[in-house]
Amino acid sequence: MNILRDVSKLVCKTDRRALASLLKYAETGLKPQYVCKGHMSLASQTDQNEDLDKLYRMVEVEVRGNDPAVLKSYSWFTTTAAMELGITVGECWTPRKANHERLTLLKSVHIYKKHRVQYEIRTYFRFMQFLRLTGSTANTFLEYIQRNLPEGVAMKVTKVEITAIPSHIKTHSEPQQLELPATVEERNL
Template sequence: MLSLLAKFKPQRLLSQGNLSKYAISQTDFSNEVNPQKSEFFPIPEKDETEKDKLFSRLEIEVKSADPAVLKSYSWFATNAAEHLGIEIGNCWAQRKANHDRLTLLKSVHIYKKHRVQYEIRTYYRYMTFHKLTESTLDTFLEYIQRNLPEGVGMKCTKVEIQELPDHLKEPPKQAQSQI
């Protein structure tokens, strides 16, 4: 740590006329380890010839016990998509919650007549986004997943656009001769 701090040299900013401020100039780091390539966190190198994948649709299902949190989160996700230039599709929620009821005895051993009923309500919200590239999709998903509130679950479904295989591009030669 000290060797890293020793490489920064404070210099006074005389050109701005304020002698109390300091600027930090950075020296050459050519002998340091390259932060891009690490043995602990290898970063895969992408070929320049490799193309970005295209996705026609991204479907996001979000569920929680609080509908207000879901509404706020869907606003956050659509607002983030607008800033990234992603085409926003439908955003909707179910009218009723999914009720899971569990009935248990009050007493463990006796009094079968006395029971307690517990209920868990789960609310769902659905969002769709259209026409994404792989890099935009990865950035968007990472951003909204990092800002996912507590107690909220998310399920993402990607629909990729792929090229037709060669055997489907052209009809067989026998079919062409009969026409």
């Protein structure tokens, strides 16, 4: 009820709608953005230092693992979850060939080059793009898909943020032109 004492200074006694909305917000604990026209808002008093939400043009998720079937299933899960949350899904692709790493070792310590063992590790990749996300949506979505990441699968996330053009890069109004002398006599002076 302490909030009502503070709010009573802001709201006129005749404005019943504003008072009803403030009572609703006092019960829920939420902060109203605007009380009503002509009155000061509570949000402007409390949220002056909060940053704006970041905007991402694209969030690219790269997953890699040793089993292509697991990666295909996980990409289906991720894109389905994104569609259910209303996130725009861009391209989903996989490279044609896997990354092969071969390691050749001798079987025996004492005999050279007669008996060898060759080990091979294949790493498969899958890329998924999600377009036009806000910072809070991206963080929530990425946390959800990371918590459901299968065992043996690694994830790499690349975010492309939209920012304003800095003032030192913006074009100037008019480039300055140098005045060149027209004749030889003007050059000597």
